[in-house]
Amino acid sequence: MSNITIYHNPNCGTSRNTLEMIRNSGAEPDVILYLETPPARDELVKLIADMGISVWALLRKNVEPFTDLGLEEGKFSDDQLIDFMLQYPILINRPIVVTPLGTRLCRPSEVVLDILPGEQKGAFAKEDGEQVVDNTGKRLK
Numbered sequence: 650m651s652n653i654t655i656y657h658n659p660n661c662g663t664s665r666n667t668l669e670m671i672r673n674s675g676a677e678p679d680v681i682l683y684l685e686t687p688p689a690r691d692e693l694v695k696l697i698a699d700m701g702i703s704v705w706a707l708l709r710k711n712v713e714p715f716t717d718l719g720l721e722e723g724k725f726s727d728d729q730l731i732d733f734m735l736q737y738p739i740l741i742n743r744p745i746v747v748t749p750l751g752t753r754l755c756r757p758s759e760v761v762l763d764i765l766p767g768e769q770k771g772a773f774a775k776e777d778g779e780q781v782v783d784n785t786g787k788r789l790k
Contacts, residue, residue, distance in 0.1 A: 666758035699752035
């Protein structure tokens, strides 16, 4: 069992880049496909608390349910927003990564480097070609 977990959406480039940076550190994380297996309420609440962000900050705002539900109007409590995220997991922003060093919403994907216990094993470039780690495993930005 891994000591790293990623709440992952394989259709998201940021999520794919984050997963590959975890693997570039030599770790194989537990991958939770959160759209298929959303976290339980108490787990989601704990993730938000551990990240030190607001419920609003985790809410994905550029997807259809957000507008359809009228969430942009700011008329819902945190508990109600969490209910919506559990009912429509696409509303949960991603990727979320949990390691022994912390829990982060990894947007941009290189945020994961702040909480990985292992060093990068070699060069890494994002899917768009942006170099993030050099040949010696050193973070470039």
